Amino acid sequence: MIGRLDQIFVLLKHWLLGYLPESWQTPVGVIISVACIVGLYPALFAVTTVLERKGVGRIQNRLGPNRVGPYGILQPMADGIKSLTKEDIVPTSADAVVHFLAPIILVVTVFMGFAVLPMGRNMVLVDMDAGLLFYFAMGASTELSVFMAGWSSRNKYSLLGAMRAVAQMISYEVALLLSSVVVVMMSGSLSLVKIVEAQNHYSYGLPHWFIFTPWGCAAFIMYAIAGTAETNRSPFDLPEGESELVAGYHTEYSGFKFALFFLGEYVAMFSISALGSTLFLGGWMAPVSWLQVVPSWIWFFGKLFVSMCVFIWLRGTLPRLRQDQLMNFAWKFVLPMCLLNLFVAGLWRFMGEGWLRWVVCSAILILAYVSIGREGMRRKKFGPRNYRYAE
Amino acid sequence: MLGEGILKGLAETAKNFAGSFVSKERMTTVEYPEERLPLPEASRNFPFLVYDGEDWEKGLRCVACQICEKECPPKCIYIEKSKDKKPDYVGKPQIYPTKFDIDISVCMSCQICVEVCPFEAIKMNTEFELATDNRFGGLLLDRKELARSNEYYHEIHPTEATEVDARLAGEKAKVEMKAKAAADAAAAKAAAAPATGTGAAVAAAKPAASTEAKAAPATKPEEMAKVPAAETAPAAETAPAAAKPVPGTGSDGPAPMTAEEKENAETPAKPNEGEPKV
Numbered sequence: 001m002i003g004r005l006d007q008i009f010v011l012l013k014h015w016l017l018g019y020l021p022e023s024w025q026t027p028v029g030v031i032i033s034v035a036c037i038v039g040l041y042p043a044l045f046a047v048t049t050v051l052e053r054k055g056v057g058r059i060q061n062r063l064g065p066n067r068v069g070p071y072g073i074l075q076p077m078a079d080g081i082k083s084l085t086k087e088d089i090v091p092t093s094a095d096a097v098v099h100f101l102a103p104i105i106l107v108v109t110v111f112m113g114f115a116v117l118p119m120g121r122n123m124v125l126v127d128m129d130a131g132l133l134f135y136f137a138m139g140a141s142t143e144l145s146v147f148m149a150g151w152s153s154r155n156k157y158s159l160l161g162a163m164r165a166v167a168q169m170i171s172y173e174v175a176l177l178l179s180s181v182v183v184v185m186m187s188g189s190l191s192l193v194k195i196v197e198a199q200n201h202y203s204y205g206l207p208h209w210f211i212f213t214p215w216g217c218a219a220f221i222m223y224a225i226a227g228t229a230e231t232n233r234s235p236f237d238l239p240e241g242e243s244e245l246v247a248g249y250h251t252e253y254s255g256f257k258f259a260l261f262f263l264g265e266y267v268a269m270f271s272i273s274a275l276g277s278t279l280f281l282g283g284w285m286a287p288v289s290w291l292q293v294v295p296s297w298i299w300f301f302g303k304l305f306v307s308m309c310v311f312i313w314l315r316g317t318l319p320r321l322r323q324d325q326l327m328n329f330a331w332k333f334v335l336p337m338c339l340l341n342l343f344v345a346g347l348w349r350f351m352g353e354g355w356l357r358w359v360v361c362s363a364i365l366i367l368a369y370v371s372i373g374r375e376g377m378r379r380k381k382f383g384p385r386n387y388r389y390a391e
Numbered sequence: 392m393l394g395e396g397i398l399k400g401l402a403e404t405a406k407n408f409a410g411s412f413v414s415k416e417r418m419t420t421v422e423y424p425e426e427r428l429p430l431p432e433a434s435r436n437f438p439f440l441v442y443d444g445e446d447w448e449k450g451l452r453c454v455a456c457q458i459c460e461k462e463c464p465p466k467c468i469y470i471e472k473s474k475d476k477k478p479d480y481v482g483k484p485q486i487y488p489t490k491f492d493i494d495i496s497v498c499m500s501c502q503i504c505v506e507v508c509p510f511e512a513i514k515m516n517t518e519f520e521l522a523t524d525n526r527f528g529g530l531l532l533d534r535k536e537l538a539r540s541n542e543y544y545h546e547i548h549p550t551e552a553t554e555v556d557a558r559l560a561g562e563k564a565k566v567e568m569k570a571k572a573a574a575d576a577a578a579a580k581a582a583a584a585p586a587t588g589t590g591a592a593v594a595a596a597k598p599a600a601s602t603e604a605k606a607a608p609a610t611k612p613e614e615m616a617k618v619p620a621a622e623t624a625p626a627a628e629t630a631p632a633a634a635k636p637v638p639g640t641g642s643d644g645p646a647p648m649t650a651e652e653k654e655n656a657e658t659p660a661k662p663n664e665g666e667p668k669v
Binding site for chain 1: 393420
């Protein structure tokens with residue numbers, strides 16, 4: 001019974017496919033899975049927007065939207081109808097074809113990432129051997145669509161936003177990859193299914209997630225920072241900083257194309273969170289062994305939900321960075337830490353079992369964190385600003 | 392250490408998040424259409440016309456002197472005067488506006504009409520929910536829509552309204568007292584004076600009594616008696632022209648008035664401003 005509930009979606013699909021002739025089963029099965037992914041994540045996006053607006057409202061001691069439906073839960077419907085009925089404006093001097101393609105490419109590449117993510121036991125569209133590589137390839141092509149949008153709009157703000165986005169995404173892409181490489185080093189596979197399975201054992205009822213090791217913890221923190229920057233999420237939302245750039249690369253987008261950008265951004269957040277929980281938080285695994293009775297997909301989406309909440313929490317807390325701060329942080333802090341973490345992961349692997357490797361690896365990482373952090377903050381005056389000429 | 396501030400900030404926002412569910416005092420907003428914050432007394436947006444008593448049409452303080460219409464910078468006021476007269480608050484017959492329109496889509500809420508009105512007839516309202524579905528005439532308010540009772544004025548601007556009431560009451564009392572004094576003096580003169588001077592004295596006293604609202608410092612009956620009757624009447628007419636220096640218009644004073652307007656504006660509101668006597 002429990003096993004059935006765990007595999008309910010898989011069994012459902014097989015039952016549906018049973019009515020079809022043999023030769024049809026594979027393509028139709030793929031289409032069903034794709035349709036599920038393409039239908040599910042926009043629905044989650046709708047829920048997340050209202051959750052975010054209400055959450056950020058609460059953080060600012062407001063109520064948030066509460067007019068459409070009970071407690072405002074139907075707000076996404078109203079927003080959706082609004083953006084569908086709005087006029088789609090293309091600037092006369094814009095490159096119409098590229099302008100049209102940019103949001104489509106964004107959404108397509110973002111959804112492609114989900115193809116290799118296991119969303120539960122046996123619930124993965126393609127169990128690719130180079131799954132992680134495929135994921136990052138798809139993630140990197142979102143930069144292309146962002147730049148297409150900024151370039152084709154023929155607007156200063158759009159172009160500036162796009163330039164910022166590309167600079168930021170390339171910088172943090174490096175950190176994102178390097179922080180994930182340690183996981184590949186330890187699990188010995190690029191397949192995301194195998195990476196989850198490598199974490200899938202318990203001792204004393206507690207799981208062997210990669211986050212519960214010194215190198216895993218450090219890599220997870222770096223991954224979270226880089227992932228936030230990669231999805232252009234606050235506090236790294238410079239590409240669309242409304243106080244400087246109107247709306248950044250999607251300034252000239254309206255109506256449904258804008259909604260697609262919005263959707264793409266949120267789905268990218270889901271996908272980066274899903275990858276993060278797959279790499280470090282054991283994917284669809286239960287957090288303690290006796291909770292394994294709960295279906296695996298509930299754990300996966302539970303972890304997704306928690307990471308979305310953290311995203312919202314961060315957005316409600318942190319102010320936007322400055323461009324130079326952003327770049328300094330990427331190249332002078334995150335990148336050295338990631339490189340050091342590669343070394344630490346190797347050390348961990350060859351020091352063998354025992355408590356010594358825990359002490360040594362933790363000490364190296366904490367020492368590096370403190371000293372790089374102190375070096376970075378040296379000669380930085382915090383506190384009220386002095387104005388020399390403005391009196 | 393690096394990241395300390397972020398953790399502190401996260402703790403603070405988490406506190407806000409949790410606190411907003413338990414304590415109502417934390418909330419910085421109100422749910423507007425259902426809940427409303429009381430408007431501050433000094434708030435104002437568009438003008439309205441004050442009336443005394445129950446009937447808005449009868450009690451309207453406005454005497455259609457058109458000063459506000461002239462002074463209005465965006466020219467959003469339109470007034471048409473009546474042919475007949477009706478008594479004002481001191482009982483003097485005055486003409487009244489048959490048409491008083493304010494286009495509040497043009498009004499810039501400068502309050503100049505209120506400043507220049509010598510009759511305390513136009514005041515600033517606090518109503519702000521003025522949206523209308525009529526695109527063309529919806530924001531053009533006629534005198535019925537503009538009329539609000541004095542009680543309403545007290546409700547929205549209590550301090551100001553009390554001051555205005557006190558001033559009007561004082562004026563009324565003064566006018567009544569003066570009328571009484573003038574009547575008494577005339578009667579006394581008529582009784583005391585020998586038959587030769589009587590005709591002139593009575594003639595002088597009569598116009599003084601009839602121009603009740605003349606706000607000059609009470610003229611002594613003896614002086615009054617000296618002024619020939621022929622000169623008293625023009626004095627009563629010219630005095631209100633300089634009655635109230637309009638604030639903000641500099642040394643030019645109010646626009647020169649036509650004879651017709653002078654007739655209308657026979658009741659200067661502020662007696663303490665002592666206008667020059669001819």
